[in-house]
Amino acid sequence: MKKLYSLGFALVAFLAVTSSCKNEEDNVFGKSATERINEEIKHTKDVLTSAKNGWCLEFFGKSALGGYNVLLKFGEDNKVTASSELEENVEESATSHYVVTQSKGVLLSFDTYNKVFHKFSAPVPDNDGMLGEVEYRVMRVTPDSIFLAGKKHEVEVVMVRMDEKTSWKDYLTQVHKVADDMITEWYEYAAGKDTQRAKSLNHTITLVEKTQDGNHKDVLMPYIVKPDGIHFYKPYTVNGKVLTGFKYPENSEGEYAEFKDKSVTLKQFVLPLNEQFTEGEWYIDPSKCGGLPQKFASLLPRSKADLGGESLQFIGVTRDSKNNKFAICFRSGKYGGFMYMNYEYVGKDGIKLTYANDGDGNGKWYFKNTFYMFMPYIFAGTIEQVGDKPMPKLLTKEWVITADNVKKPTVLTFTEKNNTKNVVVLSAKAVEFPFGR
16 A cells, blocks of 8 residues: 555656646747747748848859849838849849748748749759749848748758848949959869869859879859859868859959968969860851751751651750760750760861761760761761762861850851851850751
């Protein structure tokens, strides 16, 4: 009986203690979970709408595409106005609806279409586009910064309060100026004994790091252009140096110092035109070709009916990322392929091109089984008379290259050295569906 009594007394004591703890816990929080999340939602919206000149969302999505400035002004009426550096007109803006709500925490949702903002979240046929979001989880709020994470892709970004003294027009104009002055395709990177070429593409810079096992690996560093220079998404360490970005304006002509370490510099470097051709991405515009290249381009399948329902989406030149081989690249319907080309530089603006009689799996199949076989002929083909029949023939051709702008070319023109009527025009911008959809 004593044992039962003792047990019962202990149980009563335990319940009393735990009940006391529960009361203390309730006193600590003081409010229900619903009340607390509602307060967080209200606080977030109050901070959002308190910025008289809005916020700069430092947008980063897909790492290979870098970062961009998106300016946002939130109203108490749940309207948001957006502008961005991707708009050609710095005064272009669009207004839509937003809401701050709850979904496992505070959620900022851009819940109606905005032609400026949704450029960053619009998918493309084969992937998720720039990996932008229409819903962001609010991770942390300070008076001058709001830290967000995409609900779907979980990419972390930050919104920074805009200076009230700087108009959106002036801010974006300066961003464009810095981009025009600083961005080029190649740089000379110098950090003590570590000197190397740095590749720039789509708001990213790539450097090579030596690994402990003696090998090398590429370090891709996405950046955003700000009025004071280019800022990396996060600090990156390359061969012992921590890099945060490079400051504008330059120390001297085309040379920029790292923000926190002035001994580290990035200097603009202009590759010879023939190297810009083989190291870049270029798209052939069949409508602007002349002579034999135009004739061979005209033999390519021109409609879905010509190739089992497939349309030629583009034809260009680049390197196959799997083996770094230079190639004619194309996309037909949902299939992409490479037809490899051999090349030899001639001076700084000349090149000899030959079809390598090779390609990736799709490239070889399309060359063997379709009229896409005439793609290599554009650069390395002629027509010979065999008896009474004209016959296409592959051979080595030498071309002279000119550009609309040697430093930042957007158009390359190839003229055959031995026949100036033969011309190929390439664009840095994709020439999509050159023969229509």
